[in-house]
Amino acid sequence: MNDTIFALSSGSPPAAIAIIRISGPAAGSALAALAGGVPAPRHASYRELRVPRGTLLDRALVLWFPGPNTASGEDLAELHLHGGRAVVQAVQAALGALPDVRPAQPGEFTRRAFSNGRIDLAEAEGLADLLSAETELQRRSAIAMAGGALSRQVDAWRLRVLSASAAVEAILDFADEDDVQGLPAAFRDDLATLAHEVGDWLSRPRAEVLKDGFRVVLAGPPNAGKSTLFNALVEDEAAITAPIAGTTRDVLTRAVSLEGVPFVFADTAGLRDGTEDTIEAIGIERARSALEGADLVLWLGPEGEGPVGAWDIAAQADRPGTSDKISARHRVSAVSGMGMEALRRDLINTAGATMPKPGEAALNARQRGFLSEAEAALCSARGEEDPLLIAECLRRARVSFDSLVGRSTTEDMLDALFGRFCIGK
Ligand SMILES: Nc1nc2c(ncn2[C@@H]2O[C@H](COP(=O)(O)OP(=O)(O)OP(=O)(O)O)[C@@H](O)[C@H]2O)c(=O)[nH]1
Ligand SMILES: [K+]
Ligand SMILES: [Mg+2]
Numbered sequence: 001m002n003d004t005i006f007a008l009s010s011g012s013p014p015a016a017i018a019i020i021r022i023s024g025p026a027a028g029s030a031l032a033a034l035a036g037g038v039p040a041p042r043h044a045s046y047r048e049l050r051v052p053r054g055t056l057l058d059r060a061l062v063l064w065f066p067g068p069n070t071a072s073g074e075d076l077a078e079l080h081l082h083g084g085r086a087v088v089q090a091v092q093a094a095l096g097a098l099p100d101v102r103p104a105q106p107g108e109f110t111r112r113a114f115s116n117g118r119i120d121l122a123e124a125e126g127l128a129d130l131l132s133a134e135t136e137l138q139r140r141s142a143i144a145m146a147g148g149a150l151s152r153q154v155d156a157w158r159l160r161v162l163s164a165s166a167a168v169e170a171i172l173d174f175a176d177e178d179d180v181q182g183l184p185a186a187f188r189d190d191l192a193t194l195a196h197e198v199g200d201w202l203s204r205p206r207a208e209v210l211k212d213g214f215r216v217v218l219a220g221p222p223n224a225g226k227s228t229l230f231n232a233l234v235e236d237e238a239a240i241t242a243p244i245a246g247t248t249r250d251v252l253t254r255a256v257s258l259e260g261v262p263f264v265f266a267d268t269a270g271l272r273d274g275t276e277d278t279i280e281a282i283g284i285e286r287a288r289s290a291l292e293g294a295d296l297v298l299w300l301g302p303e304g305e306g307p308v309g310a311w312d313i314a315a316q317a318d319r320p321g322t323s324d325k326i327s328a329r330h331r332v333s334a335v336s337g338m339g340m341e342a343l344r345r346d347l348i349n350t351a352g353a354t355m356p357k358p359g360e361a362a363l364n365a366r367q368r369g370f371l372s373e374a375e376a377a378l379c380s381a382r383g384e385e386d387p388l389l390i391a392e393c394l395r396r397a398r399v400s401f402d403s404l405v406g407r408s409t410t411e412d413m414l415d416a417l418f419g420r421f422c423i424g425k
Pocket of ligand 3: 270
């Protein structure tokens, strides 16, 4: 990792300003080559940028951050250019022509930050989530994770496991072969408390629901008004509606955020038996599999005939006589707007309750996997009598914590994580 990388770290040009970052041992000499010298650390200075001994490229604000206390842990320079396409291209060409300097791969700055111990894996994951956050809830959860909420917690747990290990090792070193006395009285209680705390984190809402959205599927017989209600919920004439049974064939999905809560709404083909139309039959099959993946079904069909847990909806409630569902949770008309606000409110509250609370770091599948291993190891440690076996369980718990924050990782896993970042991050 001795080469020096550069990339456009701001959005795609044209823009008012474009920021190119340079990281690595040759960052200082690259900066000097273009700006005629290295300015005082951490002070913005206004410089002419030139091709070495040549033409003017741009007048820019330049910043110099000597390592290792930088975002990447290496020497780092920033060029704040005029954000024109040609300006950016010219400066990138000039940088690329310098010896030992090359364009960065996606996520390479962050990967260097990880390798140099500036951030751990949970923080890097939080950062990736922060960059891809589209709703307010996602942003608040990601920023907690990027800020090290989970990392600090795991470090504290790890220290407690280490001190428990030390207590067991002491017995192994000094006690008689057959003597398993001598563990502090509170030893097992401490392990139980620790396992309990880990379990609390595991029972929190999952990060995936934040990322993928709460999945609401609209279902019912043909002409029930599913597509019309779908369009009203996503506030877009996305689906075709018509008074012809069997209008919708494909499953149509739209991701929307309602008051910061991410949703995916799915419109489906009307369910009916014995259709002669092969395409409609395929649509009905697709509708049924969409129902299986739903977090919630809005059932626009006859009372009580919807899937378990579905909300009964009396649709087209503006039409006299059309909605005689007595137990309907909501009576709505997507055409007149009647009942729509109450339905939206109910959806937001219901979905919101399954999401991490604002600012709470939510665990992803990888993190949950390691925490479950740690919890299981702590529980076994509690149940063992043999100090040797207790020591082994504690070692397993520690390895799980280490893996979670990236103290021991595989290249594949790092490639997958850092590949999620854009170039320049
Ligand atoms: N008055 C009134 N008409 C509605 C309402 N909702 C739907 N309609 C009408 O009912 C007809 C069928 O609506 P769609 O939304 O296409 O019904 P669907 O359930 O998607 O039908 P399929 O896709 O064929 O299964 C259309 O003519 C709509 O304009 C409503 O709330 N009020
Ligand atoms: K229809
Ligand atoms: Mg439809």
